[in-house]
Amino acid sequence: MVGLSAGEKHFIQGGIAQDLRADGRKRLTYRPIYVETGVIPQADGSAKVKMGATEVIASVKLDLARPNPSQPGKGKVSLFVSCSATAGPMFEGRGSEELSTELSVALQRCLLGGKSGAGAAFDPSCLSIVDGKLCWDAYIDGLVVSADGNLLDALGAAIKAALTNTRVPVANVPAGASLDEDPDVDLSSQETTRIDTSGVPVIVTLTKVGRHYIVDATSEEESQMSSAVSVSINKERRICGLTKRGGAGLDPSIILDMISVASHVSEQLMNKLDSEIAAAEADEQDI
């Protein structure tokens, strides 16, 4: 990324203080969001989300597997994010590892819930085929194609859209088949079921620049941040995950204030996303 001059930094910070950012937005306004589903034909579910110049792709792939013995009625879900070198030469070779790990862990925390499975974004029991013997393993992969700030929010939105787009094949296991070896699972029926994604949270990242917080920062604005708090909130306005980034310390009252601002913003974002995803799904079916 090209460095910023002192004048440009002053301009960005001053603009934010006056509620007029460099691209004309207010502090709590998102960039236009575009959602497209079904972009990866080989995946069971996929989506592409664009927020300004930030572009991310999420895909969901399902594989047959044995469920975890401690959770026999649920499928396993794993989530990984990687940054493509197309987003910038700093992501070439192993350069993207640090950022990819940071994003993966933050998303896992927000979407996958705890070790007991509590608090997950969607109920993994919809992935179970035969209790204790056979289930679907869901692999959620995120790919950052173009990076211009606010990657976490975009990835959260893309994963939500990809999960909504996922069609779980209906597997018919012949009655009386021995399930201790590999059973003959009949996947020939074209029926599919969908995953209930009404409980999937959205992630809102608030970036603190000077004394104010902004939502959906571009990478230039992010370079001026003192700290950032990402809050994941679901439809019931409950917090599903929280991550703080950045070196500067924050007064606890400021964190509480940021959470309440995020909660307020999340409602608009949730509605916008839901309508965009529904429109994208309808478009895809028309094609």
Next chain:
Amino acid sequence: MEYVNPEGIREDGRRPLEMRHLHAEIGTVARADGSAVFEMGNTKVIAAVYGPREVQNRSQQLNDQALVRCEYTMPNFSTGDRMRKPKGDRRSTEISLVIRQTMEACILTHLMPRSQIDIFVQVLSADGGTRSACINAATLALADAGIPMRDLVTSCSAGYLNSTPLLDLSYFEDSAGGPDVTVGILPKLDKVTLLQMDARLPIDIFENVVQLATEGCKAVANYIHEVLLENTKQLEYRRGL
């Protein structure tokens, strides 16, 4: 196994000499100097070009020409079965090398000494012919970046199954184990810049198959030409000319 049925139709409904549907978009990655998305059927590839810019590793700097670097990656989800290692495996390294050598031959590197041009190619969806799609996407991205080139480079693959030469193999046909010939040409100069083949072919049939792939390359060149022309018209329009 039957790859071409008795009526002469392939598994995906095409005729033997028919290419898959082509689609390209320019300028998709805003932060890159040049970028393009290229689709051949279900194979979808995105290329981004960063450069010419200052060389990052001084020891690699060339005093009389530009340094061209290329990285090819396939994410886990792009193929039918989820892959373990997205970067650094041998096939990716080999294809990165192939793309770099092909593009280096056509870029006028002597015009940009002591600089570096990075080409990053990311496969989004793989269904056969990824090598060719990558080269086509890289050509478009380089053109979008305004990097001077001798000519466009276009690429296409062809094979030979059930005694029929087939143009533009899909993954299903490629995995049949028959010959797979990939050709890259400079269409205006009418020169071959890339030729790769695996399995074996009798020499007279080999000539036919290479000829077929070359025709495919020319068809891709026509399409790329149209896309670039349309893009230039859009740019002119936006400037108010």
